[in-house]
Amino acid sequence: MALGRAGREGRAERAPVPPALRRKRRREAGAVLGFLSPWLIGFSFFFVYPLVSTVYFSFMHYDGFGAPSWVGLRNYVYVFATYPHFWQALRNTLWLVVVMVALRTVFGIGIGLLITKVKTGGNLFRTAFYLPYLAPPVAATIGFAFLLNPGTGPVDHFLGDLGLPQPGWFNDPGWSKPGLTLLALWGIGDLMVIFMAALLDVPTAQYEAAELDGAGPWQRFRYVTLPNISPIIMFAVVTGVIQTMQYYTQAIVAGQVASGVIGGSGEQFEPGYPDGSTWTLPQLVYNLGFQRFDEGSACVVSLLLFVIAMAFTGLLLRRRSGLLDDLSEAGG
């Protein structure tokens, strides 16, 4: 839409322009360029250049030192056919997308609804629900590793006291991803605020009309609330998928703490503990590029991440073209 307007402007410029106006326009263009310059430099240097290099390195054998050498598609073949963790990471990512994104969205709507219904102490509850979102991911993950730790963690005792089974959580390949999901649900604060704002925007007249028509609570939710907040659900799902593509810190820290192997200098921790159940795509980049010094193969995974993230960004831009719309007529 904005592009169309720019095109029309371009055509208009062909008409003869008085010199004074032309000077003014040139000054305007200079001002725009001046204001944009930090980002123009940053974008070319921290986005375009490395992106092109990533493509270049994906065809090279390079260990970070010396000269890279051309290997054609061999890195691609290696990553997809031989590298032991690729399919594992892809499967884990798919699991996280389906379970974590879906549960976070549903839970976010639920908590958002709850907070709009709370009449007494609303502020207090809202703060309580929001606070975990602020906890630094490393700190939150270490905290959860302790809470869920088999044998010593309070959650473990508690489940034991209730006579429930005590899963191994971050030490059990079947429970590590559910553990991470629990951690993600704990930090739901941002989604809660977004859904709460959307829910408060639903016109009350529509609820009244539905009630007069004899709609029960479920029907009001299904036929009034859901259609009204569906753009926000879409937004939450798409940004959730993109975030899951970047899922890194919690997965690697949970593995490190649970296995007792620290990262940093010295000892090397191979991600994925336990049994490869917490491998994610970004960790492959880390493992290939910074632990195995195979920069070319790391770039193959980077490109895959890029393609997936941009596909979903395209979806977001298309469905919510409002992101690009102007609320007020801008010009100058």
Place this chain on the structure above:
Amino acid sequence: MTSTARRGGVHDEASGGRGPRRRYRAGSTDAYRRHRRRRVLEWVGVHAVAVAAALFFVLPFVFLFLTSVMTDSQALSTSYWPTHWVWSNYRAIFHLPGFLTWWKNSIEYAVAGTVLTVCSSVPVAFALAKFRFRGRGLAMVLVISAMMLPPQVVIIPMYIFWANQLHLTGTLWPLIIPMAFGDAYSIFLLRQFLLTIPREYLEAARVDGCGHVRTLLRVVLPMARPAVAAVALFQFFYCWNDYFGPQIYASDNPAAWTLSYGLQSLHGAHHTDWNLTMAATLLVMAPVMLVFFLAQKAFIEGVTLTGVKG
């Protein structure tokens, strides 16, 4: 008919969402009583669920805190409540090697990163929101793409650049310097806010003889204070929480570690000291919580702005 009902509904909504009460009161008192009982039950139900949810969100903090004041051996036992309160745990972690350095590094990274991001992103957002120029739509698409780009996509060439060309790995410079060139997320958020400022203010400034820079500094910035505050907070939190960046660029040099990165090494180095680890964990959370309580409103507005407006 519908219109009167609706008007009545809107009116009742204003008096606290008690729509149907009047209708029932006009009818039989029995129905009214039944309705009242339902509302009390609803209040109890909603608050019971809210309390249960609040326990889920708050109890982890409570357990982390209780563990942080236990003795080593009690932290590994099966009790929930500390027998003696060992406040000295908090003093002890400051004596752990590196802890103060990480603290200093985190503050440096977060403060420098925040200041640079705000200074470089505001003019860009201003141009994108208030100027009409060719390629503006494309520029917005690129900003949103950059915002959605996983950092791992460009990390290999960037690392090679910082390591082999500038020899700055092992420091926090590779994390701080890029912040002087605008941050896509901050630009996006600021632009969304600036769009809501009516054009009349800008025109008035121009009539008063203000140039673009003066308009930005004197007219737009004071009005955009909540958005600038939100961006600054988000950026501060981003830097404070960042794990990937310090791990890639600073992991070989413990003197350049940040709190977020150093924290996980505490657990490994002091394998069973859950009490000390939890005290450190809470101390890493503390500045973020403190900043949040000081600037709660700006923060929540910022979150809403990214998700809803636009």
